Amino acid sequence: MSMKMRALRIMLMIMLATLYGLSGVGDLARAEAEDSTPQIQRAAKVNTFNRLLKPPSERNLPPAEDGIHDPTSEGTYLLQSPREAFDSLPKSNSGNRVDWVKALEEKYIEPRFDRFDPEKKPMVFDLNIVREVKGSMPDVVYPHKQHTEWLDCSNCHPAIFIPQKGANQISMASILMGEMCGVCHGKVAFPVSECRKCHSQNKTAEAKN
């Protein structure tokens, strides 16, 4: 009996420890574990710092811990961990926490432009489009250059953006709903939290008056 119990206890302890490691709730949760009084647990849970944000410990987790891959599937354990891939890439403050444009510009990554031909190069189109915005935010500068490094003209024109000055009505509301720029930005390209990356040209003094 005692041997069995001891084995059971050790097993439970290990599971407990692993789970704490996995959950990544941080120091607060670890403090909870040491003090098992239920009241403290409740208080700590509702009053955690930045409870709606993801702490650094929960970013770029390996597939088995990321909550979107099934940890009971053997395939999950063969997949690459994002942390391993992102380690050598330039960092950013949002999305995958990788500055993909810089990673491409500075050749940290060399993604193919053609799936068969590793030598094929994109036709980069260097034209900035300045869009004056109505509100107090700086005007938007849209660089074709960085976009044509990744994309083909047909990806955006004419389905998403009509290639004609003044023909496209763009609003932040539509972008947030996943239209216009929001087809990519806010899903896979840098998210809409990076206001200044697009609203990058301060209004001139005359324009303000």
Next chain:
Amino acid sequence: MWHRKVRTVALCAAFVSLLTTLVATGAHAEYGDVVINNYSDTAGMRPVVFPHWFHRVRFRCKVCHADIGFQFKAGGNDITMLKIIDGEFCGACHNGDIAWPVENCALCHSAPPGTPTQVHESTLQKLVSPDSSEPVSTKKPAEPAAATTSEK
């Protein structure tokens, strides 16, 4: 002896409460990870997780979204295994030539059963709403148009 039993029970309770906490914290997957569950659940397979980050390290957007023809919409591409083995969609590369072949089912079909079609961490999914406190794996798609086909 007796209080060992009590401690075991206490430990079990702690374990269960921990599991609940873990589930409630939801998913922490990558920005841009796409779950595709058009047919998987009904076919008795795990839904597919497509990691954008892994693919963009190796290919520019244009390769899949212009050359191969993937629409910019989660669930907006009518992908079936038949089309894949005929060289369409994922099958344009996952053919044992450019990338590993289709018989590695579990490498794509890797989401917990019942996970809805979604773009993980998309703007709408990240908006702070009562809805977003639920774990992603049981949540209805946050993208209102996730199940419809791509708009032109």
